[in-house]
Amino acid sequence: MMSVIQRVKSAQVQVGGQVIGQIEQGLLALVCAERGDSEAEADKLLAKLLKLRIFSDADGKMNLCLQDVGGGLLIVSQFTLAADTRGGNRPSFTGAAAPDEGRRLYHYFVDQARAAHPLVQTGEFAADMQVHLVNDGPVTIPVRMEPQA
Numbered sequence: 808m809m810s811v812i813q814r815v816k817s818a819q820v821q822v823g824g825q826v827i828g829q830i831e832q833g834l835l836a837l838v839c840a841e842r843g844d845s846e847a848e849a850d851k852l853l854a855k856l857l858k859l860r861i862f863s864d865a866d867g868k869m870n871l872c873l874q875d876v877g878g879g880l881l882i883v884s885q886f887t888l889a890a891d892t893r894g895g896n897r898p899s900f901t902g903a904a905a906p907d908e909g910r911r912l913y914h915y916f917v918d919q920a921r922a923a924h925p926l927v928q929t930g931e932f933a934a935d936m937q938v939h940l941v942n943d944g945p946v947t948i949p950v951r952m953e954p955q956a
Contacts, residue, residue, distance in 0.1 A: 808952050809951040813948075819881075820928075820937070822930070833876075833879035833926065841904055843954040849952075853920055882929045888903075890902075914932070
C-alpha cells in the first residue's frame with residue numbers, strides 16, 4: 808500500500824460541489840492499494856502515518872507526530888499513485904489493486920484509522936473529487952509498505 812501525505816494547515820474534499828470531508832491542522836493522506844496488498848500493509852501504513860514525526864516542536868524541529876499535535880487525518884483514495892509512466896506518455900495503472908479489492912482495503916484502512924485516531928475524515932472511493940488544501944511547509948512525503956513475500 809502506498810500513500811502521499813501532506814502536512815496541512817487545512818484540507819477538504821468535495822464531491823458534486825458538497826464538502827464531504829474536512830480537517831484543520833493535520834495530514835492529508837492520498838492512499839492507494841496495490842496488487843498483492845493485504846490488511847497487513849494497511850495496518851503498517853496507518854501506524855507509520857500516525858507516528859511519523861513531521862510536525863514542529865517548540866524549537867521548530869520536526870519531532871512531533873499527528874497524535875502529539877491532535878491533528879486531523881483526511882484520507883482520500885487515489886489509485887493513480889500506482890501509475891507506471893515508463894512505457895510512454897499514457898500511464899498504466901495495472902499495479903493498482905482491482906477496484907473491488909482496492910475498495911475493500913480502503914474501507915479497512917479508514918475503519919482502522921477511526922479506531923486509532925479521533926479526528927478522521929474521508930473522501931469517497933472512486934468518486935470524482937476535488938481536494939483543496941493549504942500545504943504547511945510545504946511538507947509532502949511518499950510512504951510505501953511493500954507486501955510480504
